[in-house]
Amino acid sequence: MADTTFTDNRLAIKAGENPRTRGVKRAGSGRGPNGRATNRLPGERALVASPGTWFVWAGIVVFFLFLFGILISVLVDSFGKQWFSTWLPEAFSADWYARAWNEFDLGHVIGVTLIVAFSVVAISIVIGVPASYVLARSNFPLKRLVLGLFLLPVLIPPITFGIPLATVMYNFGLGRTLLAVILVNLVPSVPFVIITMTPFIEQINPSIENAARMCGAGMRQVFVRVLGPLLIPGILAAGILVLVRTVGMFDLTFLVSGPPSDTLVVAIYRAMTSAGGSEPRALVSAMAVMYTVMMLIILIVALRFVNPTQLVARVRDTSDD
Amino acid sequence: MTSATQARTGARSTASLKHRMAERGIDSRLWLLVPAVVFIVALFVYPFAYGIGLTFQPIERTVTQWGGGIFANYVAFFKDPFVFESVWLTMRLALPAALFNVIVSIPLAFKLRGRFRGKRFMSTLLVLPITLGTVLTAQGLLIFAGRQGWLNRFLMETHIIDQPLQLVNNYLGVMFSLIISGFPFAFLLVSSYLSGIDPSLEAAAKTLGANWRQRFRRITLPLLAPGLATTFILTFVLAFSVFPSARLVGDPGGSTRVMALMAYRAFGEQQNYSMASTIAIMMGVVELIVIAIVLLGRSFLYKGSTGGKG
Numbered sequence: 001m002a003d004t005t006f007t008d009n010r011l012a013i014k015a016g017e018n019p020r021t022r023g024v025k026r027a028g029s030g031r032g033p034n035g036r037a038t039n040r041l042p043g044e045r046a047l048v049a050s051p052g053t054w055f056v057w058a059g060i061v062v063f064f065l066f067l068f069g070i071l072i073s074v075l076v077d078s079f080g081k082q083w084f085s086t087w088l089p090e091a092f093s094a095d096w097y098a099r100a101w102n103e104f105d106l107g108h109v110i111g112v113t114l115i116v117a118f119s120v121v122a123i124s125i126v127i128g129v130p131a132s133y134v135l136a137r138s139n140f141p142l143k144r145l146v147l148g149l150f151l152l153p154v155l156i157p158p159i160t161f162g163i164p165l166a167t168v169m170y171n172f173g174l175g176r177t178l179l180a181v182i183l184v185n186l187v188p189s190v191p192f193v194i195i196t197m198t199p200f201i202e203q204i205n206p207s208i209e210n211a212a213r214m215c216g217a218g219m220r221q222v223f224v225r226v227l228g229p230l231l232i233p234g235i236l237a238a239g240i241l242v243l244v245r246t247v248g249m250f251d252l253t254f255l256v257s258g259p260p261s262d263t264l265v266v267a268i269y270r271a272m273t274s275a276g277g278s279e280p281r282a283l284v285s286a287m288a289v290m291y292t293v294m295m296l297i298i299l300i301v302a303l304r305f306v307n308p309t310q311l312v313a314r315v316r317d318t319s320d321d
Numbered sequence: 322m323t324s325a326t327q328a329r330t331g332a333r334s335t336a337s338l339k340h341r342m343a344e345r346g347i348d349s350r351l352w353l354l355v356p357a358v359v360f361i362v363a364l365f366v367y368p369f370a371y372g373i374g375l376t377f378q379p380i381e382r383t384v385t386q387w388g389g390g391i392f393a394n395y396v397a398f399f400k401d402p403f404v405f406e407s408v409w410l411t412m413r414l415a416l417p418a419a420l421f422n423v424i425v426s427i428p429l430a431f432k433l434r435g436r437f438r439g440k441r442f443m444s445t446l447l448v449l450p451i452t453l454g455t456v457l458t459a460q461g462l463l464i465f466a467g468r469q470g471w472l473n474r475f476l477m478e479t480h481i482i483d484q485p486l487q488l489v490n491n492y493l494g495v496m497f498s499l500i501i502s503g504f505p506f507a508f509l510l511v512s513s514y515l516s517g518i519d520p521s522l523e524a525a526a527k528t529l530g531a532n533w534r535q536r537f538r539r540i541t542l543p544l545l546a547p548g549l550a551t552t553f554i555l556t557f558v559l560a561f562s563v564f565p566s567a568r569l570v571g572d573p574g575g576s577t578r579v580m581a582l583m584a585y586r587a588f589g590e591q592q593n594y595s596m597a598s599t600i601a602i603m604m605g606v607v608e609l610i611v612i613a614i615v616l617l618g619r620s621f622l623y624k625g626s627t628g629g630k631g
Contacts, residue, residue: 056432059425060443066501067450069471070461077464087474131357133350140346146358153365155554155612157562159581160605161365164372167594187364190357219349248454250565251581255588268456269565285464288457295452303445 071292078285096286104267104287110294112178113263116253117246120185121239127186128193129235133227135194136201150191158188158251166255176258184252189242196241200234201227240302247295264291372598379595394599404583404600408607411561411579414492416611418499419557422507423549430512447505458498459569463489466497494570495577499560507556514548515541543622550619554612561608580604 078096080089100106134140135147153161165184166175174180204227212226250265257266268287342348379393389396398404433440450458466472466488473485488494518541526536564581571577580600588597 052428053432056429059429063501063504064446066465066497067446069465070458070501071449071453073465073471074457074461087471127356127360130353134354138346138348138350140351143346146354149361149366150357153361155558155609156605157558157581157608159562159564159584160601160608161369161372163584163588163594163597163601164375165364165368166588167375167598168368168371183364186360190360194357244451248451250455251562255585265454265456268460269569272456272460272569281460281464284460288460291454292452292457295454299448299452303448 074285074288074292077282078289080282083282096280096282097290100283100286100290103283104271106264106267106287106290109262109264109267110290112181112261113247113294116178116181116185116263117243119182120189120246121242123182124186124189124193124242125235125239128190128238129197129231132194132197133201136198137206150194153188153191154195158249159255161187162252162255165252169256175256176261178261180256181253181261181263184256185246185249187252188249189246192242192245193238196238197231197234200238201231204230236302240298243298243302244295247298264294372602375595376599376602377595380593383593383596394596397596398599398603407578407580407583407600408603410577411563411581411604411607414495414499414563414567414577414579415557415560418496418503418560419507419553421500422503422556422560423511423553425504426508426511426552427545427549429508430515434512434515444509447508450501450505453502455498455502455563455565456569458501459566462494462497462501462570466494489570491572492576495563495567498566498570499563502566503556503559506559507552510552510555511545511549514545514552517548518544546622547619550615550622554615557611557615558608561611562604580607 076089077083079092079094081091081093081095083089131150135143135150162184165187169175169180169184174183208230209222209226212222217225247263248265249263250269253263254266254269257263262270264287268284268291271284271287336344376394377391379391379397383397384390384393387393387397387400433443453461464470468485468487472488473482476482477485488497522540522544523536526540531539562581563579564585567573567577567579567582571579573582581604584597584600584604587593587600591597
């Protein structure tokens with residue numbers, strides 16, 4: 001796959017080589033220092049897109065075809081009646097939504113999902129941000145050990161710690177409770193907040209805090225008056241990533257939840273795999289559409305406020321090419 | 322730092338104990354760390370240790386069947402082909418999926434950096450698969466790429482194929498779902514790493530006469546490589562713990578019998594908690610081995626101030 005891409009790009013350069021340079025044929029300028037022909041002048045662009053560009057766009061188109069094919073077919077299926085071997089269902093209705101809502105008590109399920117998600121976000125920020133502040137600002141013995149400890153839950157597959165954790169939860173009699181679902185989801189979320197917030201805090205100039213301290217601010221005042229406002233974009237970004245992860249988290253929730261504490265993803269999975277022949281396909285589709293709509297609302301609201309890439313790197317739009 | 326070394330080399334400081342501790346980084350600020358550490362010990366370290374202990378307490382059935390005393394679970398893991406094969410089956414899915422996602426992201430990120438109309442719209446579209454989640458992706462693939470789905474129908478109508486292609490309920494189905502959910506993630510990471518590389522480096526190379534290939538190979542790629550390694554690790558972690566899609570769009574009895582599925586089967590269906598923990602922990606071990614190899618390779622790469630920091 002990659003090879004073809006690069007060969008195509010090479011072709012692109014070759015293709016750009018020939019007749020494109022308008023009119024005047026300059027003698028020496030067509031050769032690079034190593035004798036290879038490069039007649040496009042620096043900074044000049046080909047007028048016609050090169051095969052490489054076509055290839056890239058073709059890849060994007062195929063990807064989006066699949067993506068929208070998946071999305072739209074689920075959407076159509078959820079509204080369709082008796083869709084078997086035709087392009088579109090024979091009739092449309094919203095019955096499946098009503099049925100799914102009543103049969104699975106989706107009001108309760110969505111409520112559980114939102115409670116779990118928002119409490120996980122709140123708790124992981126309250127626990128995580130102070131910790132990442134310490135990790136960003138001070139050096140102390142065993143710092144590397146602590147860092148490693150926070151890194152592990154993010155790196156290890158959820159099932160690996162999920163199964164022992166779920167066993168412990170059941171031993172404590174917490175199995176299938178809302179509390180267990182929240183606790184389990186916190187395990188990857190707190191380290192996630194710490195890992196994303198530490199570099200964010202590092203980039204805040206410490207002399208601002210020092211100045212505040214010089215002026216007599218205590219620890220709490222420094223946090224509330226000085227650091228807090230500076231941290232808000234980072235906290236929002238981390239919080240939204242945690243929110244999305246938690247709503248979409250299947251593995252961990254599935255291990256400890258039971259019917260009263262199922263989140264939406266788990267409820268859909270159970271409907272798809274329920275014993276004795278799964279539920280009608282359209283019923284599952286209707287639930288899946290509701291899930292996506294919920295996610296989209298969360299994300300659209302979120303993206304109004306934050307830029308999710310601002311934690312990874314400060315993106316700079318390049319001015320040329 | 323110098324004061325810390327002074328304290329270590331003796332010269333009995335007259336400062337108070339509190340002060341001397343603070344010089345070594347132990348001060349009241351550390352209290353802020355306590356909740357997180359307590360949390361991680363209670364909910365991660367303790368259960369994990371408990372799980373490891375559990376693997377040495379096999380249930381009787383395992384011991385009688387596989388022998389090996391307290392190591393019976395491990396004997397069963399390595400000797401039972403039904404279980405052990407799942408390691409290979411998982412790798413066969415996760416490695417190609419992660420590699421594909423990272424490698425294809427590179428040219429795309431390259432072409433799409435810089436400004437063009439609709440860029441913001443496209444990045445928003447790329448976030449879309451995150452909203453789908455694995456379960457909806459699975460459901461959509463089953464409908465869209467199934468025997469009666471639009472994809473097969475279109476290919477049949479245009480006479481590209483005669484028989485519907487078997488795209489779901491097998492290896493391919495899981496692969497599709499891994500790419501659909503993992504690719505946008507890899508792409509966003511690679512492009513943000515790429516945008517961290519100072520464009521003036523490439524511009525300098527351009528003025529010195531380096532062509533497209535030389536600039537990519539000598540300048541951009543070495544700077545991007547650590548970021549690529551990080552992206553690979555993160556996508557690999559995502560793909561490695563694939564579980565719902567392996568069950569829903571895969572062939573859970575055969576070619577996509579991944580480790581997560583085996584662990585869950587032992588946990589939920591056979592109630593064999595010790596075997597479940599064994600499979601789960603071996604899963605972590607296998608994954609960490611792959612990550613360690615990648616990190617080792619990454620440590621030889623340049624990680625300077627400019628460029629795709631990872």
